[in-house]
Amino acid sequence: MKYSHEFRDWEIVQSIAERIRGISNRPATIMEVCGTHTMSAARFGLKSLFPDGVRLVAGPGCPVCVTAQQDIDAFLALGNIPGTALVSFGDMLRVPGSSASLEQQRAAGVDVRIVYSPLDAVDIAAREPEKQVVFFGVGFETTTPAIALAIKTAAERDLTNFSVYCVHKTMPAALRALLASGEVMVSGLLLPGHVTTIIGTRAYDFIAEEFHVPCAVTGFEPVDMMLGIESVLKQLADGDSKIDNMYARAVSSDANPLAKKLLDTIFEPCDAEWRGLGVIPASGVRIRSEYSLFDAAERFADIIKAVPVAPVSKCLCGDVLRGAIQPAQCPLFGVDCTTSNPIGPCMVSSEGACAAAYRYGGS
Amino acid sequence: MTQDDTRRVLLSHGAGGKIMTELIESVFLANYGSQNVTGDDSAIVNIGLDKIAFTTDSFVVDPIFFPGGDIGRLAVCGAVNDLLTAAAKPLALSVSFIIEEGLDMKTLEAISESLREAANEAGVQIVTGDTKVVPRGSADKVFITTAGIGIVLKPDVSGSAAKQGDKVILTGSLGEHGAAVMLARANLLENESIKSDAAPLVDIVLGLIDAGCQVHAMRDPTRGGVASSLNEIARQSGVSIEIDETAIPVNPSVAAACEALGLDVMQVANEGKMIIIVSPDDADRALEIVQSRRYGKDAAIIGEVGPAPPSRVLVRTAFGTSRILDIPAGELLPRIC
Numbered sequence: 001m002k003y004s005h006e007f008r009d010w011e012i013v014q015s016i017a018e019r020i021r022g023i024s025n026r027p028a029t030i031m032e033v034c035g036t037h038t039m040s041a042a043r044f045g046l047k048s049l050f051p052d053g054v055r056l057v058a059g060p061g062c063p064v065c066v067t068a069q070q071d072i073d074a075f076l077a078l079g080n081i082p083g084t085a086l087v088s089f090g091d092m093l094r095v096p097g098s099s100a101s102l103e104q105q106r107a108a109g110v111d112v113r114i115v116y117s118p119l120d121a122v123d124i125a126a127r128e129p130e131k132q133v134v135f136f137g138v139g140f141e142t143t144t145p146a147i148a149l150a151i152k153t154a155a156e157r158d159l160t161n162f163s164v165y166c167v168h169k170t171m172p173a174a175l176r177a178l179l180a181s182g183e184v185m186v187s188g189l190l191l192p193g194h195v196t197t198i199i200g201t202r203a204y205d206f207i208a209e210e211f212h213v214p215c216a217v218t219g220f221e222p223v224d225m226m227l228g229i230e231s232v233l234k235q236l237a238d239g240d241s242k243i244d245n246m247y248a249r250a251v252s253s254d255a256n257p258l259a260k261k262l263l264d265t266i267f268e269p270c271d272a273e274w275r276g277l278g279v280i281p282a283s284g285v286r287i288r289s290e291y292s293l294f295d296a297a298e299r300f301a302d303i304i305k306a307v308p309v310a311p312v313s314k315c316l317c318g319d320v321l322r323g324a325i326q327p328a329q330c331p332l333f334g335v336d337c338t339t340s341n342p343i344g345p346c347m348v349s350s351e352g353a354c355a356a357a358y359r360y361g362g363s
Numbered sequence: 364m365t366q367d368d369t370r371r372v373l374l375s376h377g378a379g380g381k382i383m384t385e386l387i388e389s390v391f392l393a394n395y396g397s398q399n400v401t402g403d404d405s406a407i408v409n410i411g412l413d414k415i416a417f418t419t420d421s422f423v424v425d426p427i428f429f430p431g432g433d434i435g436r437l438a439v440c441g442a443v444n445d446l447l448t449a450a451a452k453p454l455a456l457s458v459s460f461i462i463e464e465g466l467d468m469k470t471l472e473a474i475s476e477s478l479r480e481a482a483n484e485a486g487v488q489i490v491t492g493d494t495k496v497v498p499r500g501s502a503d504k505v506f507i508t509t510a511g512i513g514i515v516l517k518p519d520v521s522g523s524a525a526k527q528g529d530k531v532i533l534t535g536s537l538g539e540h541g542a543a544v545m546l547a548r549a550n551l552l553e554n555e556s557i558k559s560d561a562a563p564l565v566d567i568v569l570g571l572i573d574a575g576c577q578v579h580a581m582r583d584p585t586r587g588g589v590a591s592s593l594n595e596i597a598r599q600s601g602v603s604i605e606i607d608e609t610a611i612p613v614n615p616s617v618a619a620a621c622e623a624l625g626l627d628v629m630q631v632a633n634e635g636k637m638i639i640i641v642s643p644d645d646a647d648r649a650l651e652i653v654q655s656r657r658y659g660k661d662a663a664i665i666g667e668v669g670p671a672p673p674s675r676v677l678v679r680t681a682f683g684t685s686r687i688l689d690i691p692a693g694e695l696l697p698r699i700c
Contacts, residue, residue: 010681043627045684094375094692107371116549116624222682339692340381350625361687 007221008044016226017049023230024237027053029185030229031323033175034192035062035351036220042360044222050229057323058346058353060174060277061192063139064091065321065345065352068273069310071167072097075136077307078165078300079110085128087113087121088136095348098310118150118164125154125162134296137166141198144168144285145259148266151287151294165296166287169272171195172203173283179211184323188214188232193224193247198263200255204243212241219247266291275345276318315344320353327357334358379586379632380691402599403522404445404582407515414515416451418442421508427474429547431539431558432634434507435477440561440634442511443485444583447568447637450520451513453485459493461506474505485563487511516572524579525600529668530646532639534567534653535560535661536612537589541631542620551623557616562635562658570656576649577642584638587691588630592638593676594690603675606666606688629678630691640668 032038038058041047047056060066076097079086086102093103093114106112111131115121118135125133137147147164154162171192178184191204196217207213214235218228224247231244245251263285272284287295297304315337316330327333327346337343339358346352375382392400399406405416420441427434438458446453458478462471482489539560546557564583571578580600584592589611597604613628621628635658641649646664653659669677676688 008681010683013682042686043680044682045680045686046682048684049682100369103373103375104369104371107373108369116551338381339689340385342692359687359689 007219007223009223013049013222013226016223016230020054020226020230020233021051023233025051025053026236028187028233028236029055029057030188030190030232031057031059031184031186032190032218033059033061033171034190034195034220035065035349035353036194037190037192037218037225038062038353038356039351040220040222040225042356044225045360046222046225049226054229054233057186057326058320058356059189059323060178060274060321061140061171061195062321062346062349062351062353063143063169064095064349065317066169066174066274066276067095067138067167067345068275069098069313070273070307071165073099073310074304074307075134075165076100076102076105077303078134078296079105079112081132081300081303083130084132084134085111085113085124086134086136087115087124089138090114091349091351092136092138094342095345096343098308118147119153122150122154122157122159122162125159126157129161131161133162134300135162135164137164137168140169140171140192140195142192142194144267145198145262148262151266151291152262154294155291160293163294163296163299164287166267166285167272168267168285169274170269170283170285172199172206173280174274174277175204175207177277177280177283178322179207179213186213186323187236188216190218190225190228190232191215191243193217193219193251196247196251198256198259201243201245201251201253203255208241208243214241214244216244216246217251219250274321276321313344317344317346317354320346327354330354375692378691379591382692401521401523402595403449405449405451405513407449414518416446416449416513416515417510418445419508419510420445421506423503423506424544425503426544426547427470427504429559430543430556432561433474433477434505435474436481436561437634438507438509439478439481439485439487440563441585442509443487443563443565444635444637446511446513447564448520448581448583449513449515450517450568450572450578450581451515452569453487453511453513453565455488455490456482456509456511457491457493458489459508460495461502461508462494462496463502463504464496464499466504471505474507481563485565516569517578520578520581522580522582522596522599525596525602525604525640525668526579526642527602527668527670528643529579529640530643530664531593531604531606531666531668532641532646532650532653533589533611533663533665534564534637534639534659535635536614536617537584537633537636538613538617538621538628538631540634541588542617544632545624546620551620557614557620560633560635560658564635564637564658567637567653567656567659570652571639571641571649574648574652576645576652578639578645578649579642580640582638584633584636586632588628588632589638590627590629590676590688591690593688596638596640597676598674600668601673603669603673603677604666605669605677605679605685607679609681610663610665612661612663627691629688643667
């Protein structure tokens, strides 16, 4: 496969591994911010190529995982309104709400549809005008432009039966909160390649300037991952801290202007609740009032307000997401909580740290 | 009654993964499982001195016509390949239809033609059947159930018979059926021309048996993919299996489709592939025989049955690292990003 084979080349990976071993033997804890990094490291068994003392911890970059329980419950509650179709990406289907998952609700008769693109949800709304079609807007900057496009398209098509329950998050604010909390000691960060294609590397300059943590914007193939780790370890050895772009074939220092314009048209920043991290100021987006017709939180405000406060779960996904513990340190891991009977979102999502650890073994 | 009355059957219960195994064990086997239930794809029934392999399979594919095949071809191949896993020569099939009111008669004719062609190719006869029509909306176009019998040519070929040192042969490239159907359903990557691999593997399996190859276990990796099949064999035989990821044939378009959809090709369904666990002494000869057959050209030895820990399937990656190959939990789902 073009542009994939090259980045899975055994010899290149080995040669980078060798260079990494030559840099230093200082211990380092590197946070892979993105869930796809987590999965890639596990799938290719990369951890065994690192020098002793260099370890990866998962960060808050799995969109399913960081979605607050309350938000999942609220979306599920919308399914009880007669004539509503709940539309979602596949990842969300099996995530447990406080009382049921979307998959269980579907079996109980709720109209649940899984789509590949938010525009498919707009098409459903156009095709089925008698239905109220609600899309679950989950994800980071990588996903948000597609949702913005869906809302814009629905507006252009004068649809009155399409809305988005928007729980989108933005990455830089979460990283700031995480680093400022002082709770998580990381030596360096692998920054999420795909998010950065949208926001540009400059969005992270504050990490190097204020927190002096070495960072590498990193792609998702084994060669990419190894280059990212090499960059972070080199910066550590040199006492340097910068935002090193190791994914230059896709990422530039500036934001993608088309996406940025679209995002600014449809969304505005807002405070957002993250599972495990709590409410972080200006770390989410909400739909601007000009487009409030497409905001499920406005349209169904009464129902969402009536959703009971989610009970506290025994699951430690929150700690996993902060990088405070490894998945296997959760008492539920592998015992009560498995990929076929997941309790927390980190076990459900294909990008979740717990699912990666459970599926691929290791720690 | 149990304490939990809200339990319902989920789509994941039919996806060939862990949740399906749990359902089969806790509901079906618990209620009517016979003592002879083995976990293999075909049951073995002793009739006089003969051993008869007996299997059944239902087909509910959407869309019913897809690149490389249709529900009719699938229905024959599924039953025939299940019989072959027991080293049985397929003899006769039944075909039962559940048809939704209003189905285009031409569609039914096309499916029937396809059933005939696949049965001819496999050398089996369709000897009996049943027809039901249900009101519009009570079924999705057409569902087909096939059952088949075959005569066992080599006894004791079973998922429980894999031995340490055995080689694992895969008869061709992975994921084509699952990818073709998923892409057809979503209208994605239309230019990639991925075709379902649906095929009856009679000449491959009978060829191995005729040649006296010491085949110990076979499984056709349908739903749940090779991940499920290998785990089943490892569990049934109480062995570990180690797979070399670089040896697994995957067509580049399928690999691209799986990357795009965020799927693991080892969990994607095949309908014309066989995993063959064979004694190491016969492995090279068996591979040659498989490769000489129409549907086995891309066959490869992909791994071997290893020592402990039992019931585990390990994948050696291109980087010399290894990881556990897990069974898919439920439905295969496309990802957010």
